[in-house]
Amino acid sequence: MCGSCDYLRLWSGISSNTFLTQPMTQLNVRLYQLLKHVRLLTQTKQIHAQIVFRSLGGSNNLIGELIRSYRTHGKLKSVRKVFSEYPSLPPTFLWNLVIQAYSKTSFTEESLYLFKEMLLYGGRHSLAVPDDYTFTFTITACSRQRTLLAFGQNCHTMVIKHGYDSDVCVGNALVSMYVVYSRTVSAQKVFDEMPQRDTITWTSLVKGYAMNGNMPQAEKLFIKMPDRNEVSWAVMIAGYVGHEMYNDALRCFNDMLAEGNLEPNEAIFVSVLSACAHLGQISQGKWIHFYIDKNGVPKSSNIATSLIDMYAKCGKIDCAKQVFDETDRRDLLTWTSLISGLSMHGLGREALQMFDEMLAKGIKPDNVTLVSILNACSHSGQVEEGIAIFYNMERLWGISPKIEHFGCLIDLLSRANRLEDAFKAVKTMDMDPDVIIWRALLSACRVHGNAGLAERIIHHVIKAGDGGGEGHLLLSNLYASLGQWENVRRIRESKIEKEDISTPGCSYIEIDSVVHEFLAADKLHPRIAEINLKLNEVMKRISLD
């Protein structure tokens, strides 16, 4: 039955006067049971009131359960208050609960502060000595921030001194912490010295190698590990996706299905759909969509978002829209993926319409939504509207423009041939513009044939030392586009040392079950002549309006 029915049944025994005839321990147990069953914050508060009213604040189990209940509601202030009102020195168990409560929040320093306080008391009272749980939570707290490695290493030392290094959970927390700080060697060392390991230990280390770009080593461990569960497969597949090894991600996913003993979980679907999107593998994507529907996988916001993104990137915007329409719990991510899909398909007006609908539903955009909507404005010629959104985003939604938003603004201003304004906007940015910004500005100069401004911009770039040292390359490209080959040669000889050997841009699309691969400046496709013919036709039609 539902929690609230249990709640009513249990509560009725306490609210009446019957409690007076029962011994205190009975009441203790009853409130404890009650706390375990309640779901609502108000119920927790009522029980808390009873505990205070009946002076039961010294009961460990009861206070522990109360802390746990407040924590599940995210009420950290209440957690802290209950803890601080404990009538004597709290036992280790209660310290652990409070340290744990902060360990996965954005205030993990609070866990460390409590841990230090605990050590202070622990020196004088054997009641509050850290144990294996304390170390597990504290080390976990160190892995949630970027700057707590030193503290974590201190904990590691204490762990060894107290002899907790043989504990699997403590060891796992350590491996995972070193992985977060990209200390693969340390992670491997802890792993090697652990007397026993489980699936979590192996998975953490696999993640460590995958995160640091060593996929061969990750693969080797993955094959070697005695047991694999859903999370292990998720780590492996996400590792491939993170390194743009999309075909390997799909192969890995199919291996998992072939083994047949595990069901893919949400994280796996999200990663695999992302791989399909990058490869333009609509058939595999559709198959996964079908699989999700057939197996009754809950259409969470994450799943819906990934499906929408996959269909949009595979060129099936109608399917993307359909998934969106069939999703009943739409959140910011779902809306954003549809808006960005519409924008990518050049359906700027429709994107703006959806944006308005989203705002009307009381959903606040984030920086990704705003990039999409600014792009949509620029692709549908709604220049003034886009500029207005840019200059009001801070006031309306509290999002200060980041470099990617400036990129959109440059695009908007350029389309309106307001190049001087664009240059001015870049100069007033409170961050260093990157090469992408400069390139966007320069290509706008080229489109509008404004060579004078382009030259001024480039000299500004060189003087300011911006563009990651690429200023001279930009200048040489500009001279090349102007046909001033003498200048190109001069710059290339004096300022540019080696040729750019970056890998060429690459894209995929699946048509009639065949995946086509294209490289930038590709001449190798078997039907390149037809493709170029079509491309010319498209370009002609674009330039008509």
Next chain:
DNA sequence: CTAGGGTTAG
């Protein structure tokens, strides 16, 4: 009476 490992979008 409390642990430790997982994903995405421009």
